[in-house]
Structure formats: structure tokens, C-alpha cells
Amino acid sequence: MKQMKIEPLTRPDKIINYWKKEKTAVAFIIIFGIGYNTSAILGPIYQGKLIDALLRGDSLNEIAVLAVTFVLLIAAIQLTRYLKRFYTRRFANSTSATMRLMIYNNIMNKGFVDLQHENTGDLMTRALADVDLCVDGMRKFTTELFDTGVLMSAYFLTMLYYDVQITVIGALFIPVAMVIAEKLKNLIYQFSIDYRTKSSEITGMTYDFIDNAMLYRINGLEIKTQEKYDLELEDLQNKAIKASIFENSMQPIYNVVAMLGVIMVIYWGGSKVIAGSWTVGIFSTYMILFAALAAKVSNAAKLFNSVQKSRISWQRIKPYLTEYKTKNTALNIKKNHTTLNIENLTFAYPDAKENVIQNITMTAQQGEIIGITGAIASGKTTLGLALLGLYPYMGSIRLDNQELMDYSEYERSQMIAYLGHNPQLLSDTIYNNITLGSNEDITAVLRDVCFDTDLAAMPDGADTLVGNGGIRLSGGQQARIALARTLLNKRKIIILDDPFSAVDMQTEEKIITNLKEHYQDCLILLISHRLAIFSHIHRILFLHPDRTVEYGTHQELMEKSEIYAEIYNLQQLAGENNE
Ligand SMILES: Nc1ncnc2c1ncn2[C@@H]1O[C@H](COP(=O)(O)OP(=O)(O)OP(=O)(O)O)[C@@H](O)[C@H]1O
The missing domain is CATH 3.40.50.300 (P-loop containing nucleotide triphosphate hydrolases)
Structure with a gap:
């Protein structure tokens, strides 16, 4: 496989440039992402066809052909999924390396006066932790854009094909759940900021206590320092719990709201089966698509959350993402008597x-x-x-x-x-x-x-x-x-x-x-x-x-x-x- 080469980036403070820089990986993500997500709807469709074939009592040969097609389809879907994931990881790894390169270059090119005011080691450690979080958010965004955005659109269009009325009314609850997710993201953002700020403070404190452990011990301040540290850790824990509660408890709420539409689907879909305008296979396909669409809402919410979280990290590393500087190493010094x-x-x-x-x-x-x-x-x-x-x-x-x-x-x-x-x-x-x-x-x-x-x-x-x-x-x-x-x-x-x-x-x-x-x-x-x-x-x-x-x-x-x-x-x- 071709060796990955990490090159500096022009205008590293514009987040879109990281996607532009990884054009090839992004192109493959788009191809395999669309391929996987659109073909993913074929799974339930073939499953429905298989059910109908069994209920109709088709010949064994016909059922076998359908079953093999179904299995091959699933294998192909999984392959495109694997390739999409591979290129998304590749995009994330490259982006992380580019950001690290740019931050390192920024810190190494800081003037003596600036460096005197900052502890370069701590600065770098904190910046790198933020790079990880930020890139993780960018990766999730890239993944979910396809796994959620494209897939939801594909599900929705297929469901419209089966029945416009049931689809529009049943899916009405989905935007409601998404609006709730959008509204709650600011709350999550605030708790997340509190937690991250505290976490960063404690990192600094930990370095200080390790560096100056002897000094504190000699001056009899060890216990006092330990107590202070414990209190800060307790505070961090509380903030982590709050952030985590808000982050994780939201998803079930979105799911329940989005799934309310299933009542309509069962009622109208069932009526269509009884009236004979839908087969059991179509009803089964439709139910699978609807349930999957509703479940994807929580992914959309997850996407909002992870984008919010990585926004905080992005804001923190942005000041260090400046144009790449190359040192002028031309030497024009005299070798004569000084x-x-x-x-x-x-x-x-x-x-x-x-x-x-x-x-x-x-x-x-x-x-x-x-x-x-x-x-x-x-x-x-x-x-x-x-x-x-x-x-x-x-x-x-x-x-x-x-x-x-x-x-x-x-x-x-x-x-x-x-x-x-x-x-x-x-x-x-x-x-x-x-x-x-x-x-x-x-x-x-x-x-x-x-x-x-x-x-x-x-x-x-x-x-x-x-x-x-x-x-x-x-x-x-x-x-x-x-x-x-x-x-x-x-x-x-x-x-x-x-x-x-x-x-x-x-x-x-x-x-x-x-x-x-x-x-x-x-x-x-x-x-x-x-x-x-x-x-x-x-x-x-x-x-x-x-x-x-x-x-x-x-x-x-x-x-x-x-x-x-x-x-x-x-x-x-x-x-x-x-x-
Ligand atoms: N980075 C700095 N920013 C502002 N003032 C400074 C800075 N470094 C030193 N000073 C001030 O400059 C003055 C001279 O300090 P300097 O360290 O040069 O003295 P020195 O003669 O080397 O002292 P010593 O004999 O104690 O080593 C002092 O008043 C000090 O407070």
C-alpha cells in the first residue's frame, strides 16, 4: 500500500480544508458511502421477496436463486461498508497527523518571549488531546453523513414508493425528534464545555504536582496539595457525570419520539394487507425500513452531539493552526576573526x-x-x-x-x-x-x-x-x-x-x-x-x-x-x- 505522506496545509484554520486535502480518501468515502447506503435498502426488499416466495409456495429452485441473490447482496453491501469505513479511518488518521504537524510547527516557531510564558510540553499535550477529540468528531460527521443522511434519504424514498400517505404521516414524528435534538444540543454543549475545561485544568495541575512533588513535600505542603487535588478530581467527576447524563439520556428520547409513527404504520399497513393491496412481504419490508429510519434519528442526534463536542476542541486548537513556517537555514556568516x-x-x-x-x-x-x-x-x-x-x-x-x-x-x-x-x-x-x-x-x-x-x-x-x-x-x-x-x-x-x-x-x-x-x-x-x-x-x-x-x-x-x-x-x- 502507498506510504502516507503528511504535508503541511494552507489555511489550516479553515476546517473544510482538511476534507479538501484528503480528496482521494473523501472521493472513495463518497463512492462507497453512497454505494453501501443505497444498496442497503435492497436487503429488506429481497427479504420481503423471499417471504412472499415462501408464502406463495414458489418452486425450490426459484427460492434457492432468491436466497443466493440475497446472500450475495448482503456480502456486497458489507464489502462496500468495509471500504467506506477503511477510507473514513484513513481520512481521520491523515487529518490527525496534519493537525499535529501544524500545531508542532506553530509551537516550535513561537518566539522566545511567547515560549517563556507557556509551558511548551503541557501546551503540546493539551493540544494533542484536543486534536484527537476534534478528528473523532470529523470522522463521525463524515461517516454519519452517509450512514445517516444518505441512508435515511434512501429509506424514505423507497417508503414513498410503497405508499406516500403512510410514509408522510408516519414519518412526521421524525423531524419532531430531530428538532428536539437540535434544541438540546446547546445544553449538551454547555455541560461538555464545563467538563472539558475542568479536565484541561486538572491536566495542568497534574503536571505541576509531578514536577514539583519534591518541593511540596520538603515544604510540608504535600497533604494540602493532595487535598486540593482530590477536591478538583471530585469536581471533575461531577462534571463528567452531568455531561455524560445529558449526552446519553437524549438518545432514547429521540428514539421513542421517532418510533411513535410506527402505530400509524401498523394500523394502515395492516389494513392494506387485509385489503390485499400489500403482500405480507411488502408489509415486512416496509416495517423494517420504517424501524431502521426511526432508529437512524438517534444517529442523527448523535451526529449533532459529536459535532458539538468536536467544535469545542476545534475552537481550542484553532489558534495553533497557523500557516506552516519553514526556517530560513541559509548561512551567510563570516569565518574570519570574530x-x-x-x-x-x-x-x-x-x-x-x-x-x-x-x-x-x-x-x-x-x-x-x-x-x-x-x-x-x-x-x-x-x-x-x-x-x-x-x-x-x-x-x-x-x-x-x-x-x-x-x-x-x-x-x-x-x-x-x-x-x-x-x-x-x-x-x-x-x-x-x-x-x-x-x-x-x-x-x-x-x-x-x-x-x-x-x-x-x-x-x-x-x-x-x-x-x-x-x-x-x-x-x-x-x-x-x-x-x-x-x-x-x-x-x-x-x-x-x-x-x-x-x-x-x-x-x-x-x-x-x-x-x-x-x-x-x-x-x-x-x-x-x-x-x-x-x-x-x-x-x-x-x-x-x-x-x-x-x-x-x-x-x-x-x-x-x-x-x-x-x-x-x-x-x-x-x-x-x-x-
Ligand atoms: N522576562 C522578564 N521580564 C521582565 N523583567 C525581567 C525579566 N527578566 C528579568 N527581569 C528584570 O530585569 C532586571 C534584571 O534581571 P537580570 O536577571 O538580568 O539580573 P541579574 O543581574 O542577572 O540578576 P542575578 O544576579 O540575580 O542573576 C530585574 O529587575 C528583573 O526583575
């Missing part, structure tokens, strides 16, 4: 009133290590993020004489490596945490971050599992594995945000020596609170709480900045006392 020129750099977070960074001017180049330090909340991390080009800024950041914002996002990612506060370790081996799936030799980076001796003591070496978030490693080990990952992925500029806070000072000094020796083809920007190693690096940017800055070598800052000298001397003293 230079960084920052001029009057000023930055404020979106929606914030005050600048976090103001008028920073500095230059640096390949082969240098530049320290960035300053008081708490003076803007060190912010400067690191601004240099990644993640936020719009004022002033100028020129990398190799080209403005940072004039590079594409992809080019920036190929020029700048970044290590943030959080080591962000995967629950995997040390090797995979450093290579992130690529097949590379990690010996050099392990040596550069002084992890070679740690590794030698581990029985499984680089195959040692680090546990969830690196829990099986010390803080210093986690930090150095994260640093090794950044170094393996080295770029022209490497920004390291406080990588040594969990590392002892001697190891920190050794790592700095390695960085100076082995990364001369890079420019390293090192954000740190610890000034001890600053005497070994090239220059330091010192950020003051009033947003003014000083920039110079360690020696220059020791001479011109009283605060810098004071902090450095205090830290030296503390270091000596600790020895």
Missing part, C-alpha cells in the same frame, strides 16, 4: 517601563574572555539574552561588523552558543546529555570542564544515567556537563551565565585555564558573581544598580572602581578564610 562592537546598547523588557540595560558600550574580540558582573538584578542575565538577539534592543550590537538583528535567527544560532542558569539535563546518559543525539567524541570537552576524573570514578563512564533533571549528579557535576554540552556545540561567541556557582574555586580556575588555551577561536562572555578568576581573564564589564557600567581590565577596575575593588578584596578574604 569582533563584537556594542554601542549605546539600551534594553527594556516588553511592557516594562524601565530600562534594564542602559547605554552599554564595549568592544571585544576572538580569543578573549570577558567577565560580566554586578549587583543582584543589575541586568547581567538580561545582557546575555540581549546578546543572543532574542529581544529587540536600542543602540547597536555589531557582530563581525554586521548588526545582530540583520542576521537571521538561524544564523545567530550558528554564531552564538549560550549556557543559561539552569543545566537542563535530560533523563539520559552523560554522553547523550552532552551530544544531544549527535555522534561525537566528548573526550576533549570532558577534559576542558575537568569532568574526566569524575567520569573515571563512574562504573558506566559516559553511559552513566544522570536521572531526572540530573538528580543522580552533584550540582557541580550537572553544571559541568551542561558546560561541556555548550563547548561541544561551540560557536564564534560563547555566552556562559553563571556556570561556576556550584563549582569549587580550584576547579573553576582550571576550567578557565582550559578555556583560555583551547577556545582561542572563540570570544567567551562569562557572567559571574565570583570575581576571583577575573584577574585571569581579559576584561570585565561591571554593571551598577543605577544602570551605569564600567569596562576595563581587572587591574583598571581595581584602580578606578572602589566598589569593584571592595567586592574583589572581600571575596579574596572569604576565599582565604575558607581554605
Whole structure:
């Protein structure tokens, strides 16, 4: 069978486009759907003929021919039914895959600021659950359109052929049942919304409790959290019951209303048999068709319900169904000597009133290590993020004489490596945490971050599992594995945000020596609170709480900045006392 290929969809926010995209499957659904549903009426007709043949006492031969035709007909009907179902499933699977592709692409292309506000994992999980519900509704709609719409029309037309009066009067109750179904759908919709909203809230809550289980336990909040969770679950259960009662109790009501017409059918149909204008076979065929038509009303109601339910899911996923974006991966970066020129750099977070960074001017180049330090909340991390080009800024950041914002996002990612506060370790081996799936030799980076001796003591070496978030490693080990990952992925500029806070000072000094020796083809920007190693690096940017800055070598800052000298001397003293 041909392999299914999932392609992006243009205007994915228009639901009709999913049917248009699956043209071939939809065409087969139409062919087999109409084929199955129109031929389905032949079943009762032949059954009636068979009854009449038996009652008339036709020859065995004639009855046998009728019986074989009847069986072959049923087999053919079932085959078209199978093919219709097959293509409906195929349509649903393809649609589900397309929606997932589009949502994944949307989330992966969200800007850094948007992603910071959302938990991408939770978002994706919730969106995928909604895709399943939405596609399920679309599948049912597609199926029922034929199994209910076409079949009901086929039954109705055949019944009209047998008797117009009985059919029109007997079937009068059917639209009544359908109007009731239509009216009640809003009620069902409301209860369904309440249930889905709660269910989504609880999913978020569950993730929070799992992620922060240790935090709640350590702070003695475990029981309180559990109680809160139990209450929410109870509420969810109540909402689920209400939604389910309304959804399921409606169908018998539609059925009973629709079946009221059968009284007329028995009365008039029976009279026709007695009068001799109908045979028993025709009466039997007619009764089967009427009962099937009335029963189909509940399917029509089911269709309304499932369309309502999937409408809720559709509304929720619609904002994520945006045009497919392809990353621009053209690379136009210079391989020459790296230079960084920052001029009057000023930055404020979106929606914030005050600048976090103001008028920073500095230059640096390949082969240098530049320290960035300053008081708490003076803007060190912010400067690191601004240099990644993640936020719009004022002033100028020129990398190799080209403005940072004039590079594409992809080019920036190929020029700048970044290590943030959080080591962000995967629950995997040390090797995979450093290579992130690529097949590379990690010996050099392990040596550069002084992890070679740690590794030698581990029985499984680089195959040692680090546990969830690196829990099986010390803080210093986690930090150095994260640093090794950044170094393996080295770029022209490497920004390291406080990588040594969990590392002892001697190891920190050794790592700095390695960085100076082995990364001369890079420019390293090192954000740190610890000034001890600053005497070994090239220059330091010192950020003051009033947003003014000083920039110079360690020696220059020791001479011109009283605060810098004071902090450095205090830290030296503390270091000596600790020895
Ligand atoms: N995403 C953000 N949105 C708005 N304001 C922010 C955001 N991130 C940080 N800030 C604010 O910017 C200021 C500087 O924060 P930043 O994290 O850059 O300081 P820092 O010098 O790195 O601090 P620390 O030494 O504590 O790591 C703080 O006042 C902080 O509240």
C-alpha cells in the first residue's frame, strides 16, 4: 500500500480544508458511502421477496436463486461498508497527523518571549488531546453523513414508493425528534464545555504536582496539595457525570419520539394487507425500513452531539493552526576573526517601563574572555539574552561588523552558543546529555570542564544515567556537563551565565585555564558573581544598580572602581578564610 505522506496545509484554520486535502480518501468515502447506503435498502426488499416466495409456495429452485441473490447482496453491501469505513479511518488518521504537524510547527516557531510564558510540553499535550477529540468528531460527521443522511434519504424514498400517505404521516414524528435534538444540543454543549475545561485544568495541575512533588513535600505542603487535588478530581467527576447524563439520556428520547409513527404504520399497513393491496412481504419490508429510519434519528442526534463536542476542541486548537513556517537555514556568516562592537546598547523588557540595560558600550574580540558582573538584578542575565538577539534592543550590537538583528535567527544560532542558569539535563546518559543525539567524541570537552576524573570514578563512564533533571549528579557535576554540552556545540561567541556557582574555586580556575588555551577561536562572555578568576581573564564589564557600567581590565577596575575593588578584596578574604 502507498506510504502516507503528511504535508503541511494552507489555511489550516479553515476546517473544510482538511476534507479538501484528503480528496482521494473523501472521493472513495463518497463512492462507497453512497454505494453501501443505497444498496442497503435492497436487503429488506429481497427479504420481503423471499417471504412472499415462501408464502406463495414458489418452486425450490426459484427460492434457492432468491436466497443466493440475497446472500450475495448482503456480502456486497458489507464489502462496500468495509471500504467506506477503511477510507473514513484513513481520512481521520491523515487529518490527525496534519493537525499535529501544524500545531508542532506553530509551537516550535513561537518566539522566545511567547515560549517563556507557556509551558511548551503541557501546551503540546493539551493540544494533542484536543486534536484527537476534534478528528473523532470529523470522522463521525463524515461517516454519519452517509450512514445517516444518505441512508435515511434512501429509506424514505423507497417508503414513498410503497405508499406516500403512510410514509408522510408516519414519518412526521421524525423531524419532531430531530428538532428536539437540535434544541438540546446547546445544553449538551454547555455541560461538555464545563467538563472539558475542568479536565484541561486538572491536566495542568497534574503536571505541576509531578514536577514539583519534591518541593511540596520538603515544604510540608504535600497533604494540602493532595487535598486540593482530590477536591478538583471530585469536581471533575461531577462534571463528567452531568455531561455524560445529558449526552446519553437524549438518545432514547429521540428514539421513542421517532418510533411513535410506527402505530400509524401498523394500523394502515395492516389494513392494506387485509385489503390485499400489500403482500405480507411488502408489509415486512416496509416495517423494517420504517424501524431502521426511526432508529437512524438517534444517529442523527448523535451526529449533532459529536459535532458539538468536536467544535469545542476545534475552537481550542484553532489558534495553533497557523500557516506552516519553514526556517530560513541559509548561512551567510563570516569565518574570519570574530569582533563584537556594542554601542549605546539600551534594553527594556516588553511592557516594562524601565530600562534594564542602559547605554552599554564595549568592544571585544576572538580569543578573549570577558567577565560580566554586578549587583543582584543589575541586568547581567538580561545582557546575555540581549546578546543572543532574542529581544529587540536600542543602540547597536555589531557582530563581525554586521548588526545582530540583520542576521537571521538561524544564523545567530550558528554564531552564538549560550549556557543559561539552569543545566537542563535530560533523563539520559552523560554522553547523550552532552551530544544531544549527535555522534561525537566528548573526550576533549570532558577534559576542558575537568569532568574526566569524575567520569573515571563512574562504573558506566559516559553511559552513566544522570536521572531526572540530573538528580543522580552533584550540582557541580550537572553544571559541568551542561558546560561541556555548550563547548561541544561551540560557536564564534560563547555566552556562559553563571556556570561556576556550584563549582569549587580550584576547579573553576582550571576550567578557565582550559578555556583560555583551547577556545582561542572563540570570544567567551562569562557572567559571574565570583570575581576571583577575573584577574585571569581579559576584561570585565561591571554593571551598577543605577544602570551605569564600567569596562576595563581587572587591574583598571581595581584602580578606578572602589566598589569593584571592595567586592574583589572581600571575596579574596572569604576565599582565604575558607581554605
Ligand atoms: N522576562 C522578564 N521580564 C521582565 N523583567 C525581567 C525579566 N527578566 C528579568 N527581569 C528584570 O530585569 C532586571 C534584571 O534581571 P537580570 O536577571 O538580568 O539580573 P541579574 O543581574 O542577572 O540578576 P542575578 O544576579 O540575580 O542573576 C530585574 O529587575 C528583573 O526583575
